Amino acid sequence: MDNSRFNIGLKLLEKIDGEAGQNVIESLQDICPDLAKYTIEYPFGDIYARSGLDLKSREIATVAALTALGHCTPQLKVHLNAALNVGCTEEEIKEILLQMSVYAGFPAALNGMFAFKEVLEQRNLKQHG
Structure with missing residues (x-):
């Protein structure tokens, strides 16, 4: 295991996704720990760690892509939280999801907005629970 990539990725993952x-x-440890390792090393240790975009911009792109794919609701929820964690406002995220109605269609935008509604409700419960 390349500890530098893994450690960099793990620190960024914690900062972004908590x-x-x-x-x-x-959750991957009992079925495929290698997938967990690769999830830390490549996306976070290699890509997110690059200097070309800030974390907020990377999360905007990720939320848009996952929304457009339309079949990644669990991952979309993680990245909707991440977007809020790195400085996106609720209004900005709503606009991203609305923008996806143009390029990914209404079903994808609706699913994304409903996922965001759930994320906001869960965050609200944690803050007041």
Whole structure:
């Protein structure tokens, strides 16, 4: 294991996704720990660590892509949380999801908006629970 990539990726994952990212990694340990390792090393240790975009811009792109794919709701929820964690406002995220109605269609935009509604409700419960 390349500890530098893994450690860089793990630190970024914690900063961006908090416990949600860690939960995904832990959930893979009993079935495919290599997938967990690769999820940390490549996306976070290699790509997110690059200097070409800030974390907010990377999360905007990720939320748009996952929304457009239309079949990645669990991952979309993680990255909707991440977008909020790295500085996106609720209004900005709503606009991203609305923008996807043009390029990915209304079903994808609706699914994304409903996922965002769930994320906001869960965050609200954590803050007041």
